[in-house]
Amino acid sequence: MSDAAEFIDEALRRESSWLRAEEAEARLGAGLRFYGSSIGAVRGTVRDALRRHSRLTHDEVTALSSELWEPPVFERRLAAIVLLQTNIQLLTNSDLTRLEGFVREGKLRELVDPLAVDVIGPLIAGLDGQAKTRAEGVLQRWVGGTDQWLRRAALMSPLSALRAGGGDWDAFVRTATAALDAAREAADEAESVRDAVSIVLSEVAKRRPELHFPSSVA
Known part of the structure; x- marks a missing residue:
């Protein structure tokens, strides 16, 4: 796991809540795992990660998004979306x-x-x-x-x-x-x-x- 992905994953785990995780699993399911991190925590974690790993290139951003997305964890996949949204200017067709x-x-x-x-x-x-x-x-x-x-x-x-x-x-x-x-x-x-x-x-x-x-x- 890359340093950026590890930072995001660990931060999301720290912000986890088993109550939120159980509620989300019951409501969403879809074969995913849930940390129970809030949407605000996901956004804040990605923001902090981008401060630590500034000036990411296109290839680094897209690779990180895939790395976050690969495990079937809802909050990681949401973090991948926030990452891409934040770096939309780097993306191409x-x-x-x-x-x-x-x-x-x-x-x-x-x-x-x-x-x-x-x-x-x-x-x-x-x-x-x-x-x-x-x-x-x-x-x-x-x-x-x-x-x-x-x-x-x-x-x-x-x-x-x-x-x-x-x-x-x-x-x-x-x-x-x-x-x-x-x-x-x-x-x-x-x-x-x-x-x-x-x-x-x-x-x-x-x-x-x-x-x-x-x-x-x-």
Whole structure:
């Protein structure tokens, strides 16, 4: 284990609570282990780690994220997301392959949604030219694929930009419409897709009520 990963893991263990761990396991499960560290502790731990290990390169950040993610421990995986979010300016479209793996393995809204909203969406929003075109093509593949978590991530990813007054609303409507149509033919995925669309619509409506989604689709 690298020094940075060891520092984060030890700090999260120190902030653990067996009561929180038992509650989280009962509520989330998904085959994960739980330290019982609070979200605030996770964020503070990553912040402290970045102070100790400043000026990490792209390769060091992405390697550390994979190192944190590998054990099936909820708080470590959440720390990996916070790490990537904090270093979003270092990420490139080639990192979507790694992020796709994280989404496939996440299988929890509490992991997939922040990955989509705080990492994948801002990553793509910061791209331009051919790199952005390729990244958007990856999202379209996710929407058209069979993995419900990738589909959910693709739907959630524009939320940050849309909520801030930017983003491509028409593109979201097209993507969401296609995903909802596909979900109607796969009942086991319908709830997750509808929930993702509902979250985006609800959050965007708070700040941009002028945007409308076809009621016949929603």
